Amino acid sequence: MSQHDQDLQQEQQLLEHFREHSRGEPSAAVDALILAAAHNALVDAQPCLNWSQRLHAWLFGAGSRTRWSMAVAGLAVFGIGLNLALHTREQLPEPFDVPAPVVGSRALQEMAPAPVVEARKQTAEREYKKAEQAQESFAGGMDPSASYSASPPAAAPQPMAPAKPQSAPVQALADSASASAEEDAARGQVHAQAAAKSHAERARAAPGQVLREELSEEQLAESLGHSSVAEAAPLELRLRGVLQLRREGRQDEAERLLAALKREYPQEDLDAALKRLQVEAAKPDSSP
């Protein structure tokens, strides 16, 4: 053993000797005072921490390991849950309450009873004619023939079949539906006639109000029948009705309707308007 090692050994022995036999220590009161001061300093200092210090203390302070592991575990659980939810949603069968596909609706439309199909066609026709009128009024008096000769749009329905007498829907229903359906249709017809009558009376009293209510009346008429629609339609449509009646050979009815219209619209030249509509109706037939 070298002299240096021996010196080191002796030094360690003496230091250990001193450490072992030193007896002095602070009193318990001093210990308590210092520890209490340290604790109080923490309590006082904590409200002064700003958000970044708090975040830092929360992330890296006491118990940070537990917090980190909890945060990672929470994130993992959330991710797994989200993944499962999306995966399950992809595999779900189609619910029963979704609307039927387009093909099915078309088939249903074809299978629908005749009055319903007819009412739909009439509604489409009215819409088309209204649009035509709007176009005419927009074009003004510049070139009326041009506006009238405009062909209907491709998506527009074909010109409708003539309006059937009021017994036609009932007949159709009687052919296709059961007895109860027949009763319902008859009841609907009675209602429709009553509504048409009252509407005509109101139209005589206040034409403006009738026009305002026309839309709802039309909607009601769709469900009940189309007699009230003929009453509530604008002048041109009713004149077309006169033409239609004439074409069907029901001259008496046509004349009655025309007379009623003349009474209702004394200021209008209804004969001229009828001729114009006749010419207009003849044009699509003559065109290729």
Add this chain to the structure above:
Amino acid sequence: MDDDAALLRRYRNGEAAAFTRLYERHRLGLFRFLLGLCGDHALAEEVFQDTWMSLIRSASEQREAVLFKTWLYQIARNRLIDHWRKSGRHQGKLAEYDEAQHASADPGPGPEQQLLLSRDQERLQAALADLPEEQREVFLLRAHGDLELQQIAELTRTPAETVKSRLRYALNKLRRLLADPASAEEVSA
């Protein structure tokens, strides 16, 4: 096991238990260093308390380059020196004189003599008090603070070689005083 700097950081972040662990770790060493240096229990307690209070109140973080223990003992030493300056009652022995005296001849105790090292508390205290202040300080920092020579040099702002020689002289003198009954009687007289 957390190091001192980590414990202090945890305490600053609001963990009171970290301070308790830090206190328990350095409580005895620091107090015995102060007691050995000043020889007065009441003064040692006062400076000891003042040191820890200073640490508690200080919001600044400990510099990473400096060991916590070095920092703590330096605060305690400065507080004691401030107290001595204020009271003006302390006069240490001249280290140069003592170093010269003990550097001349120091045979060193043999194995038998080491067994005779006195365990008498009073003799230990008397031998320690007989050391020059600088030697005693270096010895106490080494014995109770368990500091390396380089750390003691930084703390006392003294060259490392000087610290090394002071420690060597202190150890030799203590060994001689504690092993030699005649010297021991002379010291205790």
